[in-house]
Amino acid sequence: MKKNGQLNLIPPIELRQTDTIFDALKNIEGKHWMIVTVVDDQGCLVGVASPGDLRRAILQGHPVSTTLKRVMNDEPILIEEEQLKKTEDVNQVLEDMKAAYGDIYFRYAMAPVVRKDKKVVGLINLDSLTVYVSKDQEPMATNHRTVLIVGGGGYIGSTLARVLLNDGWSVRVLDKFIYYGDSLKGIDNNRFELMEGDAANIDDIVRAVDGVDAVVYLAELVGDPACAEAPQAALKTNYLAVTSMAHLCSHLNINRFVYMSSCSVYGASENPDEFLTEESALNPVSLYARIKSLVEESILSVCNLPNPLFAPTILRLATVFGPSYRPRFDLVVNIFAKNAYQNKKIEVHGGGNQWRPNVHVKDVAGAINAVLNAPIDDVRAQTFNVGGDAQNHTINDLAELTKQVFPATEIIRNSDLIDPRNYRVSFEKLERVVGFKAKHSVVEALQEFKELFENKSTEDLDSLHFSNVRALQALKYS
Numbered sequence: 001m002k003k004n005g006q007l008n009l010i011p012p013i014e015l016r017q018t019d020t021i022f023d024a025l026k027n028i029e030g031k032h033w034m035i036v037t038v039v040d041d042q043g044c045l046v047g048v049a050s051p052g053d054l055r056r057a058i059l060q061g062h063p064v065s066t067t068l069k070r071v072m073n074d075e076p077i078l079i080e081e082e083q084l085k086k087t088e089d090v091n092q093v094l095e096d097m098k099a100a101y102g103d104i105y106f107r108y109a110m111a112p113v114v115r116k117d118k119k120v121v122g123l124i125n126l127d128s129l130t131v132y133v134s135k136d137q138e139p140m141a142t143n144h145r146t147v148l149i150v151g152g153g154g155y156i157g158s159t160l161a162r163v164l165l166n167d168g169w170s171v172r173v174l175d176k177f178i179y180y181g182d183s184l185k186g187i188d189n190n191r192f193e194l195m196e197g198d199a200a201n202i203d204d205i206v207r208a209v210d211g212v213d214a215v216v217y218l219a220e221l222v223g224d225p226a227c228a229e230a231p232q233a234a235l236k237t238n239y240l241a242v243t244s245m246a247h248l249c250s251h252l253n254i255n256r257f258v259y260m261s262s263c264s265v266y267g268a269s270e271n272p273d274e275f276l277t278e279e280s281a282l283n284p285v286s287l288y289a290r291i292k293s294l295v296e297e298s299i300l301s302v303c304n305l306p307n308p309l310f311a312p313t314i315l316r317l318a319t320v321f322g323p324s325y326r327p328r329f330d331l332v333v334n335i336f337a338k339n340a341y342q343n344k345k346i347e348v349h350g351g352g353n354q355w356r357p358n359v360h361v362k363d364v365a366g367a368i369n370a371v372l373n374a375p376i377d378d379v380r381a382q383t384f385n386v387g388g389d390a391q392n393h394t395i396n397d398l399a400e401l402t403k404q405v406f407p408a409t410e411i412i413r414n415s416d417l418i419d420p421r422n423y424r425v426s427f428e429k430l431e432r433v434v435g436f437k438a439k440h441s442v443v444e445a446l447q448e449f450k451e452l453f454e455n456k457s458t459e460d461l462d463s464l465h466f467s468n469v470r471a472l473q474a475l476k477y478s
C-alpha cells in the first residue's frame, strides 16, 4: 500500500442514490473488501454501502430493487485529503475508525477520502493507514474475506480451516461436533471464530452467515455406512439443510458457495477402464451418493432463482486420505494404514480390482482454497472432480502400497463384495479451469501415518471419535 511515504488510494465505485442494492452488489462482486460510495447530482459524497450493509438490508426485508438512498450509511467516517498529510491527524483518524468498527476488524475497514467539497478522491483501507503511521508494521494480507465453513470441525474442515487462515482469510466454523470436539483446539488466531450449532437449524444458519463473503458446506453424515445407519438424519442434514443454506446464500447475495459432492455419484462404472469426466453419466449405488446427486441438481437450480449473481461450485471429491486434526479411520487408505500398523494385517474385499480415485486431505483443502480465489465467472455453476490422475488406484494397488510402507503386513483377500463402486476419474478440468493440481501421493500419506503412529501422536486409534458409523451407532443418532 505504502510506497515511498505515499498513501495509495483505491479508485472508488461511485453510484447514485437512485441506484439499487442489486446495482451495488453487482459492482462489488468479487471485490469483497470494497464499498460503494453514493454521490449526489454534483458528484458529492452522501453515503457509503458495504456488502455487509447491503446484506443486512436484504435480511430486514428490503428487495434488491431498493434504492441505495434508503439503505446506505449516510454518516460514514470520512477522511479529508488534507488530514492524510499530517501524521498526527492520521492517528486521530485511526482512533475514530477503531471506535466505530471495533478491534478485530478495524484494520479491514474501508473509508472514502474526500476533498473539502466532498468530491471523493479515492478509498483507503485502515491497514494502509496503520502501516503509514507505525513505520515498522508489515501490511496485512490483502485477502480480507470471511468464509463460513459449515462442518468445519470434521476431517476435511479441520485441515481446511487452518489452510484458509494461513492464506489470510477470516474463518468462521459452524459445527455441532457429533464426533470429536478437539479438532479445532490450538488454533490461536483472531481471524478465527467458532460457532457451535446445527446446520439443520434455521436460526443457527441465519446467525452463521452474518457478515460472511463465502460459504463452504461440509456438514453431513458422511459415507455410505453412516447414511445407511441414520437415513432420516442423512435426509435432514445432507439434503434439506444444505439446500436451505444455498437458498439463504442466494437470497443474501453470498454468492460464492462451495458444495462438497463426491465421486461416489459415478458409482459402478460400466467401463472402469475409461476415465470419467464431469460430463459422464451418474450411477449412484448408495443412499449417500443418491442424496449427493440430488443435492448437486438442487443447488444448481438455485441459479434459476432471481439472484443471477449466485455462483455455486460443486466439487466431486475422490476418496480422501491422510492425517487430519479429526482423524477418520473409516476411509480405505486410512484403514489400511491403521490395520497394517496395529494388526499387521489388511483385508481386501471383492477381488481388489475395483478402481478408486483418491486424494490427500491437504490437496482437498488446497483445491477448495483455489476455487474460492478463482475469478467468480470461472467457477459459477461449475462442477469439478477433485483428485489427481495419478491417484487412481485399484484396491489391490492400495494394499500393495501399504505393504511397501508397512512391510510386515499380510494382505488377506476375500471375494465378498462389500462396496460395488468401481471407477476411474479424470481431474483435468480442475487443472485447466482453476489451475489446481493435486500434489500429494498415497505413499506420502502412509508415511505420514507411520510417523504419527510411531510417535504416538494420535490417541487410541480405535476410538469411536474416528469412525463415523461406529460413533453414530453408539449415539443412536437419528
Ligand SMILES: NC(=O)c1ccc[n+]([C@@H]2O[C@H](COP(=O)([O-])OP(=O)(O)OC[C@H]3O[C@@H](n4cnc5c(N)ncnc54)[C@H](O)[C@@H]3O)[C@@H](O)[C@H]2O)c1
Binding pocket: 150, 151, 152, 153, 154, 155, 156, 157, 174, 175, 176, 177, 178, 179, 197, 198, 199, 200, 217, 218, 219, 220, 221, 222, 223, 237, 241, 260, 261, 262, 263, 316, 317, 318, 319, 320, 321, 326, 328, 331, 468
Ligand atoms: N472424506 C471423504 O473421503 C469425502 C469424499 C467425498 C466427499 N466428501 C464430502 O466432504 C464433506 C466433509 O467430509 P469429512 O470427511 O470431513 O466428514 P466428517 O464426518 O469428518 O465431517 C463432517 C462434520 O460435519 C459436522 N456435522 C454433521 N452434521 C451436522 C449438523 N447438522 N450441523 C453442524 N455440523 C454437522 C460433524 O460434526 C463433522 O464435524 C462432506 O460433504 C462429504 O460428503 C468427503
